[in-house]
Amino acid sequence: MPSRPRLPPRPHRDDVLIGLGGLLGGVVLWSLGLVNNDWFPRLPDALPLVPLTVMAGAELLRRTAPAVALPLATVALAVDQTSGSLISTVLMFTDVLYAAVVYGTPRAARSIPQATxxxxxxxxxxPLVIFRTAxxxxxxxxxxxxxxxxxWTGWIIRGHRDTAATERLRAEQTALLAELDRREAVTAERARMARELHDLVANHLSAIAIHSTAALSLGDPAATDQALGVIRENSVRGLAEMRRLIGLLRDAGDEDEPAxxxxxxxxDTLLEQARTGGQKFRLCDERPGDAAPLPAPVELAAxxxxxxxxxxxxKHAAPGRVDVTLxxxxxxxLEVSVTSPYGESPVPRAPGSGTGLIGMRERVSLLGGTLDAGPVxxxxxxxxxVRAALPLGYEGAPQPRPLTDQEPP
Incomplete structure (x- = not known):
């Protein structure tokens, strides 16, 4: 089926008003006999109204079809100058020429001012060569x-308009990038908060769950009392850590100084708190005694x-010895290695959520290190x-340093 011919766009309302105003003004001037020249007196007196009407029609196309309006207006101006010119026709031509530069193609906007x-x-x-008069x-x-x-007025106006459009586009792009950065920052901040909450509180809650399970399953009153003591100690520590974390999130000025x-x-204190059940813990620190202090983010991550x-x-290891090596x-x-017996635990253990390994990988990734976890x-x-290598200089770190316990997230 053949496509229907595309109709030209409707003239802009302002263009219609300009064309009607120029046409009516020219008719009034012609009726009053205000014609600019009378080079050919034998021509009909109404002839100047013809280019006037054509020029008014070109005004209707000044915005929607400037490539058509300018040649049409040029022909109309030439006829107007030879038939008794009307000032209204000349003024409308200047407007069509201005619109051809402002609303035309970039090539026309460059070539028309140069041609003028x-x-x-x-x-x-x-004329100076022909008439030789000043x-x-x-x-x-x-x-x-x-x-x-x-x-050239149209060229200047178009330049300002293009500059404004470029600045608007740049502002929109900047706003979009700012929004993307904000969303990324919010996502990263949520991940940091989740990691800190897990590291600060989940350890104590896990210890409480483990010892409460042991207290329920053991028939020895002394072991039960010992388990209850550990439960109380971890609950107090977990509550203190939770309060401190809430204080950091609120950033309240009247809170105590964060630990x-x-x-x-x-x-050593951490291993002492972890000793329970059938596990035994041993710490082997192979670092040289005169080594320089570690960066705070690296030491916190370790x-x-x-x-x-x-x-x-x-939670998961079978009874045996757990070795911690630095x-x-x-x-x-800095290399951190923790090995534990691989196998099922004979006593009930607290279930895990699987987020611990994720948090460790995030911490190591923020420092540009490597982490391996699995059976060997x-x-x-x-x-x-679990073996982690933490660079001291953050080589290859893809993101900023991780959040420390002294900084609010």
Missing amino acids: VYLTVAATVV VSLLIGVAFGLAVLTPA AAPTLDAL YRIVQESLTNAL SHVTGGP TGPWGTVWR
Whole structure:
């Protein structure tokens, strides 16, 4: 089926008003006999109304079809100048020329002002050569006012309009990027808060669940009393950590000073708190005694990795020894290794959520390190090993440093 011909767009309302205003003004001037020249007196007196009407029609196309309006207006102006010119026709031509630069194609916007410069020079030089009088220069001045001025005015206006459009687009892009950055920051902040909440509180709650299960399953009153003591200690510590975390989130000025971030020097206390059931814990610190202090984010990440690994050992590991090893070679990363017996625990354990390994991987990734977690077979059988390498200089870290316990998220 053949496609229907595309109709030209409707003229803009302002263009219709300009065309009607110019047409009515020209008719009034013609009726009053205000014609600019009378080079051909034998021509009909109503002939100037013809280019006037054509020019008014070109005004209707000044915005929707400037490539058609300008040639039409040029022909109408030529006829107007030879048939008794009306000032209304000339003024409408200047407006059509201005609109051709403002609303035309980029190529037309560049070529039309340049062409008007050449035409104005020719309109000034040619009469001066022919008539050789100073008065002939007025022809070039009049031609420049009618052609050069509207063309270059349109060029300036178009430049400002294009600049404004570019700035609006840039502002929209900036706002979009800001929104994307905001969403990314919110997502990262939520991940940090979840990681901190898990590391600060989940360890104590897991210990409470483990010892309460042991207290219920054991018939020894002394073991039950010991388990209840551990439950109370972990509940008090967990409550204190929760209060401190809430204070950091609120950033209240009247809160007490937040506790210092845990360091690797506190691992002995952490292992002492974790000793329960059939597990035995051993710490082997192979770092040189004269080593420089570790960066706070690295030390915090190492502490949290050990803490989470011990919690997982209490939850899932079979009875046996849990080894915690710290090693650091000058110029290399800090290596943290936690090995625990691999197998089913003979006593009921608290269920895990699976977020502990995710949190450890996030911490290591923020520092640009590596983390391996899984069963490993060696001379002493199969063990579950968590091994992390934490660069001290954050080489290759894809994101900013992780949140510390001293900073509100």
